[in-house]
Amino acid sequence: MELDHIxxxxxxxxxxxxxxxxDLEHPSVVSEGKNPSCGDEITLQLLIKxxxxxxxxxxGVGCAISQASSSIMIDLVKGKSTEEAGKxxxxxxxxxxxxxxxxxxxxxxxxxxxxxxxxxxxxRVKCATMPWHTLLxxxxxx
Amino acid sequence: MENEFxxxxxxxxxxxxxxxxxxxxxxxxxxxxPVSVINAVKEYYExxxxxxxxxxxxxSTAATDIYEGAREQVRSFINAGHPxxxxxxxxxxxxxxxxxxSYGMNDIGSGDEILVSIAEHHSNxxxxxxxxxxxxxxxxxxxxxxxxRFTEDEINEKITERTKLVAITQVSNVLGIINPVEQIxxxxxxxxxxxxxxxxxxxxxxxxxxxxxxxxxxxxxGHKMLAPMGIGVLYGxxxxxxxxPPMLYGGGMVESVTEQDTVYAELPLKFEGGTQNVEGAYxxxxxxxxxxxxxxxxxxxxxxxxxxxxxxxLRDIPYATVYGxxxxxxxxxxxxxxxxxxxxxxxxxxxxxxxxxxRSGHHCAQPLMKxxxxxxxxxxxxxxxxxAQDIDLFLDAVKKVRGWxxxxx
Numbered sequence: 001m002e003l004d005h006i007x008x009x010x011x012x013x014x015x016x017x018x019x020x021x022x023d024l025e026h027p028s029v030v031s032e033g034k035n036p037s038c039g040d041e042i043t044l045q046l047l048i049k050x051x052x053x054x055x056x057x058x059x060g061v062g063c064a065i066s067q068a069s070s071s072i073m074i075d076l077v078k079g080k081s082t083e084e085a086g087k088x089x090x091x092x093x094x095x096x097x098x099x100x101x102x103x104x105x106x107x108x109x110x111x112x113x114x115x116x117x118x119x120x121x122x123x124r125v126k127c128a129t130m131p132w133h134t135l136l137x138x139x140x141x142x
Numbered sequence: 143m144e145n146e147f148x149x150x151x152x153x154x155x156x157x158x159x160x161x162x163x164x165x166x167x168x169x170x171x172x173x174x175x176p177v178s179v180i181n182a183v184k185e186y187y188e189x190x191x192x193x194x195x196x197x198x199x200x201x202s203t204a205a206t207d208i209y210e211g212a213r214e215q216v217r218s219f220i221n222a223g224h225p226x227x228x229x230x231x232x233x234x235x236x237x238x239x240x241x242x243x244s245y246g247m248n249d250i251g252s253g254d255e256i257l258v259s260i261a262e263h264h265s266n267x268x269x270x271x272x273x274x275x276x277x278x279x280x281x282x283x284x285x286x287x288x289x290x291r292f293t294e295d296e297i298n299e300k301i302t303e304r305t306k307l308v309a310i311t312q313v314s315n316v317l318g319i320i321n322p323v324e325q326i327x328x329x330x331x332x333x334x335x336x337x338x339x340x341x342x343x344x345x346x347x348x349x350x351x352x353x354x355x356x357x358x359x360x361x362x363x364g365h366k367m368l369a370p371m372g373i374g375v376l377y378g379x380x381x382x383x384x385x386x387p388p389m390l391y392g393g394g395m396v397e398s399v400t401e402q403d404t405v406y407a408e409l410p411l412k413f414e415g416g417t418q419n420v421e422g423a424y425x426x427x428x429x430x431x432x433x434x435x436x437x438x439x440x441x442x443x444x445x446x447x448x449x450x451x452x453x454x455x456l457r458d459i460p461y462a463t464v465y466g467x468x469x470x471x472x473x474x475x476x477x478x479x480x481x482x483x484x485x486x487x488x489x490x491x492x493x494x495x496x497x498x499x500x501r502s503g504h505h506c507a508q509p510l511m512k513x514x515x516x517x518x519x520x521x522x523x524x525x526x527x528x529x530a531q532d533i534d535l536f537l538d539a540v541k542k543v544r545g546w547x548x549x550x551x
Contacts, residue, residue: 002495003491003492003495003546006491007488007492007546007547007548012547012548013548015547015548016548016549037503038485038486038487038502038503038518039486039503039504039511039517039518040485040487041517061485061517062485063485063486063487063488064484064485064488064547065487065488121491123491124487124491127487
């Protein structure tokens with residue numbers, strides 16, 4: 001596995017970006033995600049109005065993959081309905097599990113497709129999927 | 143650059159598809175195996191396989207001789223007084239669980255204190271949490287100072303006449319620091335407590351003499367000292383083991399069985415229910431032979447030189463933090479560090495691309511990580527078959543990490 005296939009420009013940029021890393025003032029739901037084996041921990045916060053994710057953010061610590069994945073996910077689901085967001089999370093997880101491989105089917109994931117190569121690294125798969133599992137958990141709680 | 147040992151280790155001679163040689167620096171997790179150990183397992187199955195202590199035929203006797211011969215080899219290796227003080231387990235974890243379930247659950251009572259060091263691996267920590275919970279005992283911790291060492295004051299303050307048991311590791315699997323176990327054992331005995339020693343990270347690197355230490359229980363894993371996985375040892379003083387009930391009930395651990403009652407076998411078979419890992423025990427005997435042939439003196443000489451070199455070089459990197467007392471002496475070749483701005487898992491992934499294998503994470507020592515105030519760290523760990531070139535390749539890769547993660551240079 002070549003490093004430039006993992007640490008791509010968009011992943012490096014998103015992992016170092018602070019734009020989605022903040023606390024919401026009045027979140028409707030707060031969900032914690034953990035990767036016990038490596039110590040990645042995120043707190044995902046969603047503001048939901050009339051079934052739409054009006055705002056979203058995260059906080060926590062973790063590797064570049066988990067941080068980038070969280071940030072890209074937030075960019076993608078903001079403004080969408082919880083139902084759409086849930087479908088996108090399922091699609092992302094299916095992409096990493098290589099259950100969906102067709103480029104056109106993955107189009108709705110937009111920038112999140114940049115994390116596709118993580119599927120070649122079994123030891124890092126959980127880093128990429130953890131934020132999306134946390135999102136699914138948060139949506140179920142609403 | 144090679145050394146005299148690499149020829150004995152098939153895996154260390156392998157290289158990747160692009161011709162890079164593996165730099166293996168995760169020896170605190172498991173070591174590679176010499177060909178004498180690998181062949182021992184193979185030869186056992188080709189020539190001597192039968193169920194030991196069971197059949198009255200030549201092959202079963204041969205298997206018994208191999209198994210009991212390995213026990214004697216271990217006895218001599220740790221200088222135990224009797225071979226029946228050597229209980230074969232599948233590793234240190236099983237050893238500590240046996241001590242906790244058979245000794246702890248019977249000899250520790252309500253209000254008694256169990257003292258566990260903050261530097262323990264989860265395997266010598268969780269079993270005592272469980273004993274404390276089930277027996278309503280008090281679980282206390284002995285803490286290191288900021289440099290990772292246990293001070294005399296801390297030892298004397300925490301081990302008191304209320305202490306019934308002390309769980310302590312001889313070498314921290316995170317910091318590599320050698321703990322003053324002689325002092326801890328002496329104090330514990332003065333206060334009437336028994337000591338359960340974790341020798342997993344010490345015995346691969348220096349001599350451990352159970353009689354000289356006067357330790358009550360001691361456990362280690364074979365696979366961290368050249369032997370196969372799935373074999374380990376629990377040493378216990380005979381007078382303690384004699385009084386303890388078995389942990390596993392079944393075949394091989396009985397004298398006689400009636401419909402309602404069982405008379406257990408004598409030591410050590412009382413604790414070895416079920417068919418044992420005979421090829422593992424044989425492999426462990428061959429691993430001990432390899433260490434004896436090499437000599438602990440030579441092992442220490444090589445490891446100390448490599449550790450000093452790696453430590454000096456790492457300390458020169460301004461964005462690297464090394465944990466624990468970095469002074470030489472009183473430490474083994476386990477070095478834990480972090481790279482500023484980069485998560486340990488990303489460090490490990492970048493190093494992997496340069497075919498350098500190190501560990502990242504919490505190293506099965508989450509309370510210690512919390513005590514150190516960190517979430518996770520990188521750990522490189524040296525064994526005597528490593529070379530100065532291994533350290534150079536490791537350092538070269540470490541210096542490339544931040545570039546890949548888009549931080550500075």
